[in-house]
Amino acid sequence: MSNIKEQESGVIGKLRNRLKGVDLRQNAIFLALLTLIAYFAVTTPNHASLTPDNWSNLVVQNGYILVLAIGMVMIIIAGHIDLSVGSVAAFIGAVSGILAVRPLEQNGWDWLPASPWFVAILGAIIIGALVGMWQGFWVAYVGIPAFIVTLAGMLLFRGLALMTLQNSNIGPFPDAFRAIGNGFVDKENTLGKDFGIESHNLVALIITAVGILALLWSSFATRRGRIKYSQSVEPRTWFFVKNALLAVMIGFVGNKLSQSSGIPWTLVLLIFLIVIYTVIMKQTTFGRHIYAIGGNLHAAVLSGINVRRVNFWLFVNMGMLSALSGILITARMNSAVPKAGDGFELDAISSVFIGGASVQGGVGTVTGSIVGGMIQGVLGNGMNLNSVGIDFQMTIKGLVLLFAVAFDVWSKRRTK
Amino acid sequence: MTENILEMKNITKTFPGVNALTDVTLKVKRGEIHAICGENGAGKSTLMKVLSGVYPHGTYDGDIVFENEVLNLKNIRDSEHLGIVIIHQELALSPYLSIAENIFLNNEIKSRGLIDWNKTGLEAQKLLAKVGLSEDPNTPVNKIGVGKQQLVEIAKALSKRVKLLILDEPTAALNDADSAHLLDLLRQFKSQGMTCIIISHKLNEIAAIADQTTIIRDGFVIETLDMHADKVDQERIIKGMVGREMNNRYPAREPKIGDEVFRIENWMVHHPDDHERVVVDQANLNVKAGEIVGLAGIMGAGRTELARSVFGHSWGAKISGSVFVNGKEVNVKTVRRAIDAGIAYSTEDRKRFGLNLLDDIKRNISIASLEDFTKRGLVNANEEFKVGSEYRESMNIKAPSANSIVGKLSGGNQQKVVLSQWINVDPEILILDEPTRGIDVGAKYEIYTIIQELASRGKAVLVISSELPELLGICDRIYAIAEGVITGEVARKDFSPELLMQYMTTVKEVSNV
Numbered sequence: 019m020s021n022i023k024e025q026e027s028g029v030i031g032k033l034r035n036r037l038k039g040v041d042l043r044q045n046a047i048f049l050a051l052l053t054l055i056a057y058f059a060v061t062t063p064n065h066a067s068l069t070p071d072n073w074s075n076l077v078v079q080n081g082y083i084l085v086l087a088i089g090m091v092m093i094i095i096a097g098h099i100d101l102s103v104g105s106v107a108a109f110i111g112a113v114s115g116i117l118a119v120r121p122l123e124q125n126g127w128d129w130l131p132a133s134p135w136f137v138a139i140l141g142a143i144i145i146g147a148l149v150g151m152w153q154g155f156w157v158a159y160v161g162i163p164a165f166i167v168t169l170a171g172m173l174l175f176r177g178l179a180l181m182t183l184q185n186s187n188i189g190p191f192p193d194a195f196r197a198i199g200n201g202f203v204d205k206e207n208t209l210g211k212d213f214g215i216e217s218h219n220l221v222a223l224i225i226t227a228v229g230i231l232a233l234l235w236s237s238f239a240t241r242r243g244r245i246k247y248s249q250s251v252e253p254r255t256w257f258f259v260k261n262a263l264l265a266v267m268i269g270f271v272g273n274k275l276s277q278s279s280g281i282p283w284t285l286v287l288l289i290f291l292i293v294i295y296t297v298i299m300k301q302t303t304f305g306r307h308i309y310a311i312g313g314n315l316h317a318a319v320l321s322g323i324n325v326r327r328v329n330f331w332l333f334v335n336m337g338m339l340s341a342l343s344g345i346l347i348t349a350r351m352n353s354a355v356p357k358a359g360d361g362f363e364l365d366a367i368s369s370v371f372i373g374g375a376s377v378q379g380g381v382g383t384v385t386g387s388i389v390g391g392m393i394q395g396v397l398g399n400g401m402n403l404n405s406v407g408i409d410f411q412m413t414i415k416g417l418v419l420l421f422a423v424a425f426d427v428w429s430k431r432r433t434k
Numbered sequence: 435m436t437e438n439i440l441e442m443k444n445i446t447k448t449f450p451g452v453n454a455l456t457d458v459t460l461k462v463k464r465g466e467i468h469a470i471c472g473e474n475g476a477g478k479s480t481l482m483k484v485l486s487g488v489y490p491h492g493t494y495d496g497d498i499v500f501e502n503e504v505l506n507l508k509n510i511r512d513s514e515h516l517g518i519v520i521i522h523q524e525l526a527l528s529p530y531l532s533i534a535e536n537i538f539l540n541n542e543i544k545s546r547g548l549i550d551w552n553k554t555g556l557e558a559q560k561l562l563a564k565v566g567l568s569e570d571p572n573t574p575v576n577k578i579g580v581g582k583q584q585l586v587e588i589a590k591a592l593s594k595r596v597k598l599l600i601l602d603e604p605t606a607a608l609n610d611a612d613s614a615h616l617l618d619l620l621r622q623f624k625s626q627g628m629t630c631i632i633i634s635h636k637l638n639e640i641a642a643i644a645d646q647t648t649i650i651r652d653g654f655v656i657e658t659l660d661m662h663a664d665k666v667d668q669e670r671i672i673k674g675m676v677g678r679e680m681n682n683r684y685p686a687r688e689p690k691i692g693d694e695v696f697r698i699e700n701w702m703v704h705h706p707d708d709h710e711r712v713v714v715d716q717a718n719l720n721v722k723a724g725e726i727v728g729l730a731g732i733m734g735a736g737r738t739e740l741a742r743s744v745f746g747h748s749w750g751a752k753i754s755g756s757v758f759v760n761g762k763e764v765n766v767k768t769v770r771r772a773i774d775a776g777i778a779y780s781t782e783d784r785k786r787f788g789l790n791l792l793d794d795i796k797r798n799i800s801i802a803s804l805e806d807f808t809k810r811g812l813v814n815a816n817e818e819f820k821v822g823s824e825y826r827e828s829m830n831i832k833a834p835s836a837n838s839i840v841g842k843l844s845g846g847n848q849q850k851v852v853l854s855q856w857i858n859v860d861p862e863i864l865i866l867d868e869p870t871r872g873i874d875v876g877a878k879y880e881i882y883t884i885i886q887e888l889a890s891r892g893k894a895v896l897v898i899s900s901e902l903p904e905l906l907g908i909c910d911r912i913y914a915i916a917e918g919v920i921t922g923e924v925a926r927k928d929f930s931p932e933l934l935m936q937y938m939t940t941v942k943e944v945s946n947v
Contacts, residue, residue, distance in 0.1 A: 247816040250835065301812045303804045310801050313790030320748060320779065320787055321802040321855070322770040380792045 045260075046429070047374060047386065047422070051393050052267075058400030066403045070278035073271055078200065080395035081284035082107070082346040082359075084388055086366035087373075088295050089339035091387040094370050095299075096332055097312045097379030098157065098164035102171030103340045103366055106149050107359035108179040110344035114142040115188030115354030118195050135195040143341045149175065150337020151330070158329035172363070180356045189353030198287065199349025202280040218273070219280035226272025226281075229289070230265045237261050284346060291339075295384045308332065312379030368415075369394060372422040393418070438499075439464040439629050440485075440598060445496035447480055447489065454480040455494070456653045462598070462646075467620060467630045469644035469661075471637070471675055473846075473874035477653040478633050482600055486520045487513040500598070517597030521587045523606055523872070527575045534558035534571035537590045561589040565619060579734070581612030588619070599623070600631045605639060606872050609732040609900060617643050635874055637668040649674035676876045683879065684907035687886045691910065692723035694761070695894035696777075696863040701755035703736075703743040703918075709751050714740045715918040717755070721863060721894040726885060728905035728912035729898045731938055736918035737898045738782055741865045745779035746772040759862055773802060776862030780852050782871060782898070784845075788852045791841030795833060796822025798840050799854045806858075825854040830880060846877030853884060863894040870904065882908050902931055914938045 058067040066072060086103050093100050116130065118138035133141065149171075156167040193201075203221050210220035237257075244251050251257070275281055299305035307328045310318040319325055343362065348354050373390030375382030397418060401411050440462040447455040455477045462468045472478050483489050485498060487507035498505040500516060507513050513520075527536050534554050543554050558571035567585045575583055584604060591599055601620075605613040617639060620630055634640055640647060641661065649656040649671065656674050659666050672683075703714035714736045721727045731737045742749035744757055746769030757766050757775075764775035772779075781787035789798050796818045800807050807813050807821075822836030829850040833843055840851055849869065856864060866885065870878045885908060889895050899905050905912050906929050914922040914937030922937030924930075 243816050247819050249816070249819050249837065297812070301815070303808055303813060306797070306801070306804060306813060309793065309797075310790055313792045314786075316787045317781075317789055318801075320745070320769060320781060322746070322768075322773045323801075324768070324770060380790065 046425070047372065047389050047393065050422075051389055051396065054393060054396045054400065058396065058403070062400060062403040067400055068274070070274045070276075072399070072403070073274040074202075074278040074282060076395060076399050077275075077285045077288075078282050078350060079399070080391060081199070081282075081288055082343040082350075083362060083365045083369065083395070084288055084391045085291060085339050085343045085346065086362055087369040087387040087391045088291055088384055089336040090366040091370045091373065091375055091382045091384055092295075092299065092308055093164070093332055093336055094367075094375050094377075095312045095379055095382045096308045096329065097315070098329070098332070099367065100153075100164065100168045100171075100333070100336050101363050102153065102168040102175055103336065103343070104359035104362035104364075105172045105175035105179065106146065106337060106340035107344035107347060107362055108356065109149070109175040109182065110142050110146050110341040111348035111354045111358045112179045112182040112188070112356070113145050114138050114195075114345050114348055115191075116182065117141050118191055119188050119354075135192055138195060139198070139345055142345055143338050146337045146339075146341025146344070147334050148337070149340070150334035153337065154330035154333030157333060158326040164333075176356075179358075183354060183356050185356065187353045187355045189351075191349060191352055196349045196352055198283050199346045200352070201283045203283065203286065205279050207280065217277065219276040219278075222272060222276035222280040225286075226269060226276070229272070230268050233264060233268065234261060287342075287346075292384060292388060299384055304328065304331070309380060312381075314380075365391075365394060368419045372419060374426055390422075393422075437463050439501060441497075441499040442481070442485065443497045443499065445481065445484055445494055445498075447484060447494040453653055455484070458496075458650070458653070458655050460648055460655065461658075462629060462631060465624060465627050465629055466645040467624055467632060467643055469640040469647040470631060470633045470650060471635075471640065471647055471671055472650035473675055473876050476650045476675075476874075478650055479602065480653075481650070482520060482602060482631075482633065485513070486510055486518060486600065514594055517595055518600070519591040519594055519596040519598070520600040521584075521591060521602065521604065523603040525580075525583050525587055527583055527586060529576035530574055532572045532574055533562070533569060533578070533586050533589075536575055536586055537561060537571075537593050539590070541593060557593070558589070561592050562586075564592060565589045566615065579612075581608045581615070584608060584612070584616060585619075596628065598629045598631065600633075602633045603635065603872060604632065605634065605636055609734075610902075611732070613639065635872065637671050637875070640671065641666075641668050647671060651675060672875055675874070683875070684904075685879065685883050685886060687890070689724060689726070689910050690890065691725045692892065694720050695723045695759065696721040696896070697758040698744060699756045699758070701740065701744070701757075702753065703739055703750040704752040706749070706751045713750060713918050714743065717915070717918075717920050719896075719913050719920060719923075721896050723892045723894055724889050725911065726889050726895045726897060726909050728909035729896060729915060730902060730905050730912050730934055731915035732900075735915045735938070737915055738867055739918075740915070741779055741867055741896075741898060744772070745769060745777060745865065773859055773861070777865070778802075778856035778859050778861035778863070779865045780856050780867060780869065782868035784848050784852050788855075789840050789848060792839070794822075794837050794839055795826060795831065795843075795851055796836040798851050799825055799836075799858055802855050803859045821858065822854075825850075825858070829854055829884065844873075846873035846880075849873055849877070849881065850884075853881070857888065861893070863896065864888060865896045865898070867898045868900065869897065870899070870901070878904075902934060906931065906934075914940075916940045 059065055086107070090100060090103065117133050118135060119132055153167050153171050156162045157164045203225065204219065207219045210216065210218065213220060241251055241257065252260070299308070307318070307323045310321065310323060311325055311328060315325065344359060347358050351358070369391035370382060370387045371377070371390070372393055373382065373386030373388070375387065394415065397415065398411065401414070438461050440460070442458065442460040445455050445458040446453065458477070458481060460481070470478050470481070484494050487510050490508045491506045498507070500518065505516070528539065531539070537558050538554055542549050543557060544550060555571050562569065562571060565585045565588050567582055567589070569578060569582060575586060604616055608616065620632070620643060623630065632640070632644065644661045646658055647661055648658045659670065659674070697720040699718055701714055701717040702712065705711040705713050717740060719727070729737050729740070739749055743753050744766055747753055747767055748769055756763050758764065759776045766772040766775060766777065785791065790801070799822050800818045804813060807817050819836050825831065826833060826836050831843070831847050831850045831854070833847060840848060843851070853869070869885065870881050873881070885895055885897065897905065897909060910926050912924050912929070912934060913920050914924070914934055916938055921940040922934070924934060
């Protein structure tokens with residue numbers, strides 16, 4: 019005895035029918051990001067937020083937070099938290115300084131020769147993994163809540179960073195090392211010049227085109243797969259509109275970047291990580307075990323999941339991503355400093371929750387957290403261009419976090 | 435003053451897409467015990483939520499008349515203020531607070547703004563006496579059993595000057611003795627003039643205690659039966675609930691029993707918090723291929739503890755003894771190893787231990803056998819959907835698709851998801867702990883059919899249940915367990931409730947050391 023609603027007539031009715039089955043909540047933060055970009059495009063002096071250089075800045079200034087957000091969302095889905103990531107990033111930044119730069123003689127590191135950039139990066143990431151093993155050991159095998167372990171870690175690794183650097187900075191770094199945080203793919207546009215194109219970075223345009231094609235290909239492949247197994251899919255109109263919109267957006271950003279210095283290496287790294295970790299979370303047993311543990315720990319244990327092992331590797335993974343974040347910030351600043359990464363943990367955690375993760379665990383996505391991080395980044399960038407004071411910036415960022423989660427809670431309750 | 439204390443008139447409640455209640459009219463006489471029966475999802479809980487103000491006035495159509503006044507409830511406080519108190523199936527007690535604190539939670543006895551603990555203790559004692567519970571009111575409620583916790587809930591209701599007491603599945607988690615005590619208590623309240631509404635799946639209890647029974651099906655009231663009239667018995671209620679006569683509550687079957695599949699020898703388990711306390715004592719049992727074996731015992735006898743200790747040592751400490759599957763001794767030290775050895779265990783508490791309620795049907799089914807869906811390191815979500823859909827069809831899981839969220843399903847359907855999960859592991863032996871707890875008659879019949887089908891496919895099945903008639907109905911052999919000791923083994927031809935009950939209540943002799 020379902021009550022059949024009267025067929026709606028008119029254009030709006032037709033549109034509504036076309037869009038039936040679209041999950042508005044999932045798309046809401048995406049729309050919020052677009053709205054913010056549009057808002058700052060209009061309000062910033064001389065549309066400063068739309069300049070190619072600003073887009074380039076936006077990417078490299080937020081890369082290190084987004085890298086952390088990827089690891090953080092996994093930790094939060096499993097029902098934990100990590101407060102130590104900022105300190106770990108500082109510590110690893112210091113370590114990479116010791117490894118990559120001929121160290122300061124008065125600090126007692128003079129016996130160690132400076133290594134090539136890739137050895138320094140690899141070494142720093144290995145130390146990050148060891149840091150993760152340390153924290154993972156206490157969380158997974160001793161059973162101490164992650165909040166406590168990482169609160170201790172926050173102090174511990176900040177202390178180690180200070181000890182390593184002995185209250186001074188290490189720098190400057192070799193160019194190859196700096197490129198990961200500050201460099202661009204074919205910055206001189208040598209390829210473009212070969213073809214007589216001066217105004218746009220040709221490699222950037224090619225990468226953008228490849229990116230768009232890859233995205234469309236994967237969307238269509240997924241949709242075809244679901245249809246083959248007669249699963250429900252998004253309405254056709256919405257599917258086309260959404261993908262067209264995404265393609266236009268990527269094209270827009272890519273075009274902007276090509277008018278600046280090209281695609282930053284940070285962005286290449288970031289896209290690589292987003293793809294890899296989305297696959298890990300959605301399509302590997304490890305990822306599925308993380309969701310299962312966060313959704314119902316007891317049921318996960320009784321389903322034969324080795325919860326300790328999953329928790330341990332989660333923190334190892336977070337340690338490595340923190341290391342990567344530390345390398346990015348050090349490369350960008352061209353100096354390892356004791357204060358690096360201060361407050362990063364809060365930005366990363368906010369990104370994850372703005373991106374729709376649940377405090378109780380079990381819910382969240384990598385892409386959501388990235389969009390959440392972008393919202394914060396665009397907000398900060400736009401307010402800077404509008405010369406908004408730091409006092410207002412903090413207040414507004416705090417309210418954004420609160421309202422984003424409140425909206426999430428409200429819309430969940432409404433669909434119940 | 436009319437003789438009806440409560441009239442719910444033409445109540446209609448709609449949720450997006452479904453009519454949960456359609457034109458429901460319920461009349462409850464003053465001083466009677468009124469039972470409400472219906473399959474899961476029939477609308478019983480929704481009706482009670484309307485009555486207690488969980489769904490406030492205005493969110494439904496129709497009127498509630500209580501003591502000749504049309505109610506305009508905004509929340510639960512309003513209904514409690516009028517003396518309508520509901521006790522939910524999942525008890526709402528705060529585990530670390532004492533009995534007295536729980537009874538007067540949000541209703542504290544104060545003098546000049548501060549809590550008067552002396553008076554609180556005294557009043558609590560009086561209320562506990564009324565419900566027949568002799569416990570110190572300062573005991574934390576997590577130190578007393580579920581049966582006693584239920585009595586604390588009732589004492590809490592009494593403290594609110596209850597006129598209409600609503601009990602949702604009050605005996606679902608209780609053993610027979612505790613259930614009997616609770617029913618006696620309700621009779622006693624009735625003689626004192628209190629009105630009760632009781633929702634229960636245990637039809638024998640309803641037949642024993644109710645004055646009238648209202649049957650709800652698919653959101654409609656089917657009929658209200660006068661339980662004192664002739665020819666109104668359990669079969670009559672079942673007929674109303676399922677819309678057909680169910681002559682046989684247990685499907686018929688010809689067992690084909692083969693070789694021994696599962697055996698445990700000298701199984702000893704100690705309590706994880708108290709390593710001196712023996713919970714399972716030198717247990718020996720076996721199950722053959724195609725055989726359904728029951729494990730009967732009152733609550734706390736060590737049934738679940740036995741099963742979970744065998745299943746990957748997931749409960750208990752200092753575990754010793756041997757487990758054999760197909761004649762070979764197997765290592766069951768972790769859940770993964772137990773599963774790999776061919777053992778599956780479906781829990782008694784599907785919400786706490788069985789399911790990820792946030793996730794969908796297909797992924798809950800695949801989680802214990804995820805390797806089967808994984809190729810070159812990647813899980814094939816479409817294959818999961820396909821397998822999930824097959825189970826949805828074959829197990830008759832009522833949901834729009836295998837992508838539906840498990841948390842939104844009814845108890846019976848959730849249970850089918852749990853069973854699907856373990857069937858998909860393709861085990862040799864399935865240990866089913868309370869497979870029909872809290873689910874309705876129709877779904878129970880389906881679960882029994884599934885269990886029998888598994889046996890006919892040559893699986894060994896061990897069923898743990900608090901409901902003796904259920905075990906007598908479906909098992910080929912039953913072990914009885916009491917205080918951790920297996921006290922008896924009865925073959926089908928010798929089945930009698932009396933004999934089993936005798937084994938189940940065999941008490942260890944107290945030795946004087």
